Amino acid sequence: MQREIQYDEIFDAQEHYRLLLDSMARPGKINVMPRLELTTPPGIQAAGALVGFALLNSDVSFYIDGPSAEEVSRYLLVNTSARPAEAEEADYVYLNGTAAAEILYRLKTGTLPYPENSATVIAAVEELGGETGLALTLSGPGVDGERKLSVTGLDVALLEALVTINAEFPLGIDLVLTDPTGRIACIPRSSRVRW
């Protein structure tokens, strides 16, 4: 497995990070990661890989949930030097929108003095912002009143688990959703979600 040569570690990382920051600051707002010639293995979407490239390095760890875990792990290790870890310790967790909800309960949610010491979940779904799908209504910090986000391929059970865990705010998990066309949207733990 080789490093992605089409990826610019300085300028692509910065550009993609700004999109991610914008989405996290404005929950539910869809941003589109630019198309790059990546050679992602099955089990990780291009947008998910780009989120990882923007944030991961040897100081943090990740966990991959799903059948292609080993290949994706190696891909991220080679491209970011981040370390694979158990779900209980991982800083960044990749999973599918259809993953079993139990996985979320294994992840770090921080401590009261240090709530930031918690996992960020990157969940791959089928479509963001489409005509059909689960219609989420988000409110709270970052949202002027309410914002609607439609998601296809996100299990309601997973959402329910997220909401339950984030009820312990400031402890919680922050979610980044990605789809195959490069769209991303975020649900930070500060958000209120209805569907």
Added chain:
Amino acid sequence: MGYIAVKGGSDAIHQAKELVEFYRVKEQTPPVSIEQIRTQMRLACDKVISEGGLYAPEYAAIALKQSEGDVFEAAFILRAFITTLQRRYYSETINTREMFIRRKISASFREIPGGQVLGPTRDYTQRILDTSKIEETLEDIRQFLMRFEASIDAEKVQEITSYGKVIDLLKREGLLRGVGNAEDTTLKDITREAIKFPAPRSARLQMMARSETGGLMALGYSSMRGFGNTHPTVGELRYGTVPVRVKDSSGRVRYIGKIEVTEAEMITTVKTSKKNSVPLYSIGYGLCFGQNDTKAICMGILDRAMRSPEGNAPANDAEFVLYHTEGIEAMGFTNHLKLPHYVTFQAGLSNLRQAVERANAVPAKVKAEPVEG
């Protein structure tokens, strides 16, 4: 009219930069060479590499020249320079038992293995201003070096250049309190993460290794003078070179060079409130780049003091010691008072004027009452 703090900022700072350079060179004396600073101002360079946290004596000499001898400024320059360098490795733990000794003394015992080696020190000289230094020439230096080398007895040069430690003697006899606390062994890297309190010992020692000598000295001194309960003895003070090794990508350990360090092991007694327990010795540890007795000794005093937080003296207070002896931060923040603060001041003025108004409103009310009579 003086500079108006608001407009013309660019011009003002460029002129100031020109002017300070003018002050550095206006007497048109021959430019000081970096080599001269590195070799003849060795202890200033040692302070700069120690407080900058970067072992680079030549760069320290450049920084001292650039800052006209201002050690704070020079250490700052070096510290900022670190940010531009890529971090590639963590070294293997340095073993000071491998030190090629230049200086080794102990105040705790009259005689120690290898003997008391005073080494290069001005401790026992008289501090009389030596005006003959004005006329020093390169020839004088050559003559001195020739005489010096001639006085060395080649036969007496010993093969053994590393020695066991004084604390090993105490350990053997069971007189040293073990470092039993799990917290003490957590390894942090303070250049990679902000220090969090309570801080493990590795973080405290790392911070002090870069601390400003004067700050450490003041607090160490206070601890000895009654603002604390530590009166330690120098178990051992060493200065010399130690080898540095790193693990390469294949896992092999490689020697990459040597550095000069000063190490102090201060022996203190732990007061214990437990009945029938022996007040064993405890070690306060200090280690810094270059030759700097004061810093290593004070590090040792404060390392011990911070492990007794029940004392209420500043030296026992880890947050107090570590935050306030960080020279780069302290210098920056105290000096930041020079920055314009007129908005903050205006905000406060507004409050004060209203408070004055409220205070003055009271007597007026009283006066309004008609006096019967």
Added chain:
Amino acid sequence: MIENKKYKNSYNFAFIDESTKKEVRRKLLKAVAIPGYQVPYSSPEMPISRGWGTGGLHVTLAIIGRKDVFKIIDQGSDASVNACNLREFVQAMTGCKTTYDTTEATLIQTRHRITEEELREDQIFVFQVPMPEPLRSVERYEYRTRQMHGEADYAKMWVSLYESFVRHGGIMSGADYPVKVNGRYIMAPSPIPRWDVPNLNQAKTLYLFGAGREKRLYAVPPYTTVEPLEFEDVRFAIEKFGDSVCYKTGYRRAFLDELYLDDGSRHYVINDSNFLDKIEQGSQITPFINPYLQQIEL
């Protein structure tokens, strides 16, 4: 590598190494997810003194891109000496376009003021923060203030505000007035005057805060509730300038600087230098609107 002719050295784009940028970026995301909470970070050394804007710089340099248009102000002024120094540094390290025009900028760094002109959704506003811990004046120990924030135990803070009122008839906090963010964390907004505090509330722009010396990052996302601490019967108020107006433009609905001229006479002038320029030139202005400002006649 960007060839940097001024320093005759090659520096990484935006000076900071990519590893540190990533650390700051990760921590900022968490800060945004937990509005008002201070995230510790490594805060590496910069060639600028501690206490002179290293935190703001860390944030700016971690997020700035080649296409950003950068503005920096100090005490409201673009031409202030320290702003000039930092602007030159950022410009030299990124090659970005810089501007004095608040509406043209995409990324704005500030010391102790929010602009008079309203900030937009496509802008990011970065504060330089000297003392990020709002509870420091009532609790000197970091490990205790951490606990207090964690447990939302803010009793000591409220008591000190009450005591201030009892002693002086008013809450004596001037600049750096403590606020509650998202109904949860008490936050130090940096020493901006009370005038600016209402503009943090439900704003369109993302506010990021960097305290370099103290090594903390925090954020107020857009459309977030930010409430100054006040009592039901002792309310927060912005600075009052009475009948004073800007002596250059006659404008009164802006934070004013007090000046003393050589003849000893006292005058007031609009503090925000770009705002002043625009009004003087008759250009269009788009000021913030909030209930406190609306009480001032234009």
